[in-house]
Amino acid sequence: EIVLTQSPGTLSLSPGERATLSCRASQSVSSSYLVWYQQKPGQAPRLLIYGTSSRATGIPDRFSGDGSGTDFTLTISRLEPEDFAVYYCQQYGNSPRTFGQGTKVEIK
Amino acid sequence: EVQLLESGGGLVQPGGSLRLSCAASGFIFSTYDMSWVRQAPGKGLEWVSTISDSGGRTHYADSVKGRFTISRDKSKNTLDLQMNSLRAEDTAIYYCAKDARYCSRTSCYSSDWGRGTLVTVSS
Numbered sequence: 001e002i003v004l005t006q007s008p009g010t011l012s013l014s015p016g017e018r019a020t021l022s023c024r025a026s027q028s029v030s031s032s033y034l035v036w037y038q039q040k041p042g043q044a045p046r047l048l049i050y051g052t053s054s055r056a057t058g059i060p061d062r063f064s065g066d067g068s069g070t071d072f073t074l075t076i077s078r079l080e081p082e083d084f085a086v087y088y089c090q091q092y093g094n095s096p097r098t099f100g101q102g103t104k105v106e107i108k
Numbered sequence: 109e110v111q112l113l114e115s116g117g118g119l120v121q122p123g124g125s126l127r128l129s130c131a132a133s134g135f136i137f138s139t140y141d142m143s144w145v146r147q148a149p150g151k152g153l154e155w156v157s158t159i160s161d162s163g164g165r166t167h168y169a170d171s172v173k174g175r176f177t178i179s180r181d182k183s184k185n186t187l188d189l190q191m192n193s194l195r196a197e198d199t200a201i202y203y204c205a206k207d208a209r210y211c212s213r214t215s216c217y218s219s220d221w222g223r224g225t226l227v228t229v230s231s
Contacts, residue, residue: 035217037153044203044221045153056219088153092215096169099153 002026002091006100012108019076021103023089028069030093036065036074039102040085048087049074079105110134110220112204117225124194128225130187130204137185138162141207143218144178144189146200146227154200157189158207158216172198194229201226 003026013019023034032052037045047056049065052072062077076083084107089100116128128144144156157178158167166178177190187204202225205218 030212033212033215044223045218046221047217047219050208050217050219090153090217092217093212095167095214097155097215097217099155101152 001096002029002094002098004089004091004098004100006087006089006103008103009101010104010106012106013079014108015079015081017079019074019079019083019105021074021076021087021105023067023072023074023100025070025072025091027094029072029091032068032072033091033093034065034067034072035090035092036063037088037090038083038085039088045088076105081107110206112206112220112222114202114204114222114225117202117227119228119230120194121231122195122229124229125190125192126194126227128189128191128202128204128227130222132185132187132204132206135206137180138182140209141211141216142180142187143205143207143216144187145203145205145218145221146198147203147224148197148200151200156202159187191227194227196229199227199229 005024007022034052036049039045053065064075066073086102086104088102111133113131143158159178175193179188204222206220207216208219
């Protein structure tokens, strides 16, 4: 199965700053079949990005995704207070679908 | 609006059984694959099982294969997960999730999630 490794584990930033989250796969992810989710404490995950770079319905354009092969990135251009959360990547190019271990974006 | 409401969680002893259910509304249930994904306390997400839109195909994570059974009832718009031979490592929040319309040939992601139900396996 494909192992996804996210870095950093925790990102400490201030509102208004730019956040760059990394997701690295143990082998190439077919056709860029990669998504990003946001999860806040006590809540279910929320789909942000699918197909590496397409924003899900209702997701603001400060969220963007990029990458290919084994290296993928989620960028939040300017952090809003509601963006502080845990972010997970997940690949769906191979079975089973697998998740990264998460990156926590916390207020500095 | 898509709504997914899980029920059936609780405390169970090791070796015991539990049946989770998910009531779906706000979309045409019979046209989407559905999945269960779990999250151990303070940990990340782990895919558990998926059932096809027709119910004819099921897939399981190796960690639950042979112990868990996923099923769906299109007349009631419900998704179930029968969990047998439960272990301490099955302790988690179990999320019901609606898979996306367009996926790869072998796997998928979930576009909508319920709020989850907590399963605790402990003596």
